[in-house]
Amino acid sequence: MDKYYKRTSKSPIDSPSQESHEVDIVEQEPPSDPALRPPISQYNPNERDRIRRFYLVKGPCQPNNHDFPQRDIGGTMRRFNKDWFKPDQYGSWLEYSIDKDAAFCLCCYLFRPENLGSGERTNFIGEGYRNWKNKKRFDEHVGDTNSWHNQAWRKSLDLLNQRQCIQTVFEKQTVRQKMDYRVQLNASVDCARFLAKQGLEFRGHDESESSINKGNFLEIRSIDEFLNC
Numbered sequence: 001m002d003k004y005y006k007r008t009s010k011s012p013i014d015s016p017s018q019e020s021h022e023v024d025i026v027e028q029e030p031p032s033d034p035a036l037r038p039p040i041s042q043y044n045p046n047e048r049d050r051i052r053r054f055y056l057v058k059g060p061c062q063p064n065n066h067d068f069p070q071r072d073i074g075g076t077m078r079r080f081n082k083d084w085f086k087p088d089q090y091g092s093w094l095e096y097s098i099d100k101d102a103a104f105c106l107c108c109y110l111f112r113p114e115n116l117g118s119g120e121r122t123n124f125i126g127e128g129y130r131n132w133k134n135k136k137r138f139d140e141h142v143g144d145t146n147s148w149h150n151q152a153w154r155k156s157l158d159l160l161n162q163r164q165c166i167q168t169v170f171e172k173q174t175v176r177q178k179m180d181y182r183v184q185l186n187a188s189v190d191c192a193r194f195l196a197k198q199g200l201e202f203r204g205h206d207e208s209e210s211s212i213n214k215g216n217f218l219e220i221r222s223i224d225e226f227l228n229c
């Protein structure tokens, strides 16, 4: 990604009723720590998908080597368990903020609906989740197939697939253009060789579009193109 974004305290864009920040393009990578990221809604609407792709390609923020701090929760010292980052647990979406000692969800950060309110559905966004005693909340956050989380997860996959489709079309187009160019070049070289060998002139007296004889080179090339159509 060649452009990154930074918040500035200028005029509101998306939430005129709230404190808001205009986002300017700067040569700076968006913050990794999930607690330090601006809400997606505060980015320019035209740039949000670019920001989303950046985070999706980078993957969830999972500082495996961090020394996770302990806290007294219900009389027991507990800490974030890095095994939760494993692919067979919550590794596809779970993030950890070193700044807040809290867990977050990447896809919900990227695609959470506006004005979701508070409560269960916002456990892993906003302030994050940090009750290490209650791991059940992780599963409850994922929920059923139509949960907010799974809707956000599907949108994340769609965005990545969309990008892959566009890239594939572009690459196919590029390959076809290269092949077409090579065919045209080879035909022109063959034509030039023939004219040179026969000692014939390349150019005609009138090579305009309306001319009935544009000269040897263009006339042979036009016959060649006609035969190859």
Ligand SMILES: [Zn+2]
Pocket (backbone or CB within 6 Å): 093, 105, 106, 107, 108, 109, 124, 141, 148, 149, 150, 152
């Ligand atoms: Zn989620």
